[in-house]
Amino acid sequence: MNLVFTNRFVHDLPGDPDLTNERRQVSGACYSFVAPTPVSSPQLLGFSPEAAALLDLTEEDCRSEAFLQVFSGNTVLPGMQPFAMRYGGHQFGSWAGQLGDGRAINLGEVINRQGQRWTLQLKGAGPTPYSRSADGLAVLRSSLREFLCSEAMYHLGIPTTRALSLIATGEQVLRDMFYDGHPRLEPGAIVCRLAPSFVRFGNFEIHTAHGETSLLQKLLDHTLAAGFPELSEKQERDRYLRWFGDVCRRTAELMVHWMRVGFVHGVMNTDNMSVLGLTIDYGPYGWLEAYDPLWTPNTTDAQGRRYCYGNQPRIALWNLVQLANAIYPLIGSAEALQETLGEYQRTFQTTWQQTLAAKFGLPSAKEEDFRLMERMLDLMRLHEIDMTIFFRRLAGVTGDDDDNQRFCSLFADALYHSIPASEQTALDDWLGAYRRRLNSYRLAPLQRRHQMNRTNPKYVFRNYLAQLAIEQVEQGNTALLTELLDVLRHPYDDQPDRSHLAARRPEWARNRAGCSMLSCSS
Numbered sequence: 001m002n003l004v005f006t007n008r009f010v011h012d013l014p015g016d017p018d019l020t021n022e023r024r025q026v027s028g029a030c031y032s033f034v035a036p037t038p039v040s041s042p043q044l045l046g047f048s049p050e051a052a053a054l055l056d057l058t059e060e061d062c063r064s065e066a067f068l069q070v071f072s073g074n075t076v077l078p079g080m081q082p083f084a085m086r087y088g089g090h091q092f093g094s095w096a097g098q099l100g101d102g103r104a105i106n107l108g109e110v111i112n113r114q115g116q117r118w119t120l121q122l123k124g125a126g127p128t129p130y131s132r133s134a135d136g137l138a139v140l141r142s143s144l145r146e147f148l149c150s151e152a153m154y155h156l157g158i159p160t161t162r163a164l165s166l167i168a169t170g171e172q173v174l175r176d177m178f179y180d181g182h183p184r185l186e187p188g189a190i191v192c193r194l195a196p197s198f199v200r201f202g203n204f205e206i207h208t209a210h211g212e213t214s215l216l217q218k219l220l221d222h223t224l225a226a227g228f229p230e231l232s233e234k235q236e237r238d239r240y241l242r243w244f245g246d247v248c249r250r251t252a253e254l255m256v257h258w259m260r261v262g263f264v265h266g267v268m269n270t271d272n273m274s275v276l277g278l279t280i281d282y283g284p285y286g287w288l289e290a291y292d293p294l295w296t297p298n299t300t301d302a303q304g305r306r307y308c309y310g311n312q313p314r315i316a317l318w319n320l321v322q323l324a325n326a327i328y329p330l331i332g333s334a335e336a337l338q339e340t341l342g343e344y345q346r347t348f349q350t351t352w353q354q355t356l357a358a359k360f361g362l363p364s365a366k367e368e369d370f371r372l373m374e375r376m377l378d379l380m381r382l383h384e385i386d387m388t389i390f391f392r393r394l395a396g397v398t399g400d401d402d403d404n405q406r407f408c409s410l411f412a413d414a415l416y417h418s419i420p421a422s423e424q425t426a427l428d429d430w431l432g433a434y435r436r437r438l439n440s441y442r443l444a445p446l447q448r449r450h451q452m453n454r455t456n457p458k459y460v461f462r463n464y465l466a467q468l469a470i471e472q473v474e475q476g477n478t479a480l481l482t483e484l485l486d487v488l489r490h491p492y493d494d495q496p497d498r499s500h501l502a503a504r505r506p507e508w509a510r511n512r513a514g515c516s517m518l519s520c521s522s
């Protein structure tokens with residue numbers, strides 16, 4: 001394995017002079033050096049060939065003993081400078097103080113043959129100075145969910161941190177999954193993640209909270225130089241503000257993507273928001289099945305529903321306000337920040353309207369079309385209609401359809417409940433109105449179907465599929481894990497022999513842990 005390390009984060013920014021691996025409050029530094037904790041008997045459960053290619057690694061490399069030892073944290077390669085980042089964050093709306101990488105360890109930044117740079121990070125590789133009261137480890141179930149979902153998101157075309165490998169450590173980890181006083185031992189695992197940068201909103205917040213303005217500026221200068229060269233080179237006076245505008249736009253685009261595919265992150269704390277607009281931290285996330293704006297997969301959030309599906313765009317804005325507060329000392333003008341925040345709303349609104357129209361296969365964004373679309377979303381919520389299946393099936397409906405199929409037979413696969421006859425009329429009426437709209441637009445059906453199927457995936461990482469794969473892997477069988485990794489590579493393709501993996505959630509999964517509600521315990 002020939003990896004070339006550049007490690008700009010470490011070179012550009014001050015580290016913690018204390019080199020001991022003891023839990024502490026760190027000040028005056030952006031990170032602390034810390035090595036991964038060796039594990040007893042690592043076993044490779046999966047790897048992503050596409051992520052490996054970003055590091056110029058072949059499949060053979062990924063199956064090698066050296067790979068296993070490096071990405072389980074047992075071997076530190078020459079050139080690696082492992083460290084944990086210092087960051088803070090607002091959790092569930094309140095400032096939580098120092099958090100930091102409590103179980104993620106950055107191995108270093110690699111430059112590939114194309115000159116692209118990727119930071120390698122192990123999640124679950126042992127305690128760090130930021131571990132607080134926890135153990136620095138991760139369990140197999142949460143690591144498998146992170147591994148598969150990261151790559152699924154990438155193939156859906158959604159900005160995300162990537163996952164290179166999933167390795168069982170051979171160690172047991174104690175977790176009280178339901179927080180009910182019944183901890184049990186579970187198999188441990190480590191995911192190696194890749195991203196151009198893992199900097200979060202919370203990396204900036206911690207410096208401002210501690211009055212470390214010169215560090216704040218160093219971190220922002222590094223972020224600009226590393227990820228936004230066009231802003232950094234000219235040293236323009238408004239470059240920090242322009243960068244913030246860019247973060248606003250990227251975040252808005254990310255929210256549109258999540259809303260488009262029905263992804264619910266579950267813990268949108270500011271320490272889980274990437275300044276590159278990447279999806280980061282696959283914890284108690286979930287995929288919307290029956291359409292419901294209030295749905296949240298996170299048991300910890302079941303009461304307040306702060307992070308439910310429909311709230312995500314609003315929470316992203318709230319989080320951006322926290323980032324604006326954090327960089328205020330470098331900007332000095334609340335009006336300028338406020339004005340720039342408008343970029344978020346503008347981008348979200350325009351992009352979401354276009355995306356919604358594309359989901360319904362309607363070419364324009366006329367007022368009456370939006371009323372029609374909103375009406376369907378309302379009906380979907382009322383009648384528990386599977387969002388993913390609905391939109392795929394809708395692509396087959398045409399304006400001049402003379403088969404006049406009724407809604408409930410056409411969309412039977414998407415229904416979680418049978419709908420009483422008295423309530424079917426509203427759905428049939430909607431379908432009639434929709435067909436008339438299509439008719440009036442005279443769209444070529446094949447082209448429209450093709451475009452809709454590029455916007456509406458057939459395969460998403462349904463919660464119950466994740467649970468089935470976890471149960472299998474815990475029994476030593478990686479077949480479903482491998483199959484899911486493969487099918488999720490082409491989420492927009494029909495793949496008819498894989499259709500069972502696009503089916504709606506079976507009844508047994510309705511209230512089963514891991515299938516509908518997820519605990520934060522990971």
Ligand SMILES: Nc1ncnc2c1ncn2[C@@H]1O[C@H](COP(=O)(O)OP(=O)(O)OP(=O)(O)O)[C@@H](O)[C@H]1O
Nearest residue numbers: 099100101102103104131134135136137281282283
């Ligand atoms: N088992 C653990 N040991 C040590 N620290 C932990 C552990 N679990 C979570 N933390 C820390 O608690 C804070 C909030 O956790 P959260 O669940 O958002 O993140 P995470 O899933 O550990 O990691 P990431 O955001 O890097 O994906 C973070 O600082 C995180 O590092």
Ligand SMILES: [Mg+2]
Nearest residue numbers: 271272280281
């Ligand atoms: Mg986190």
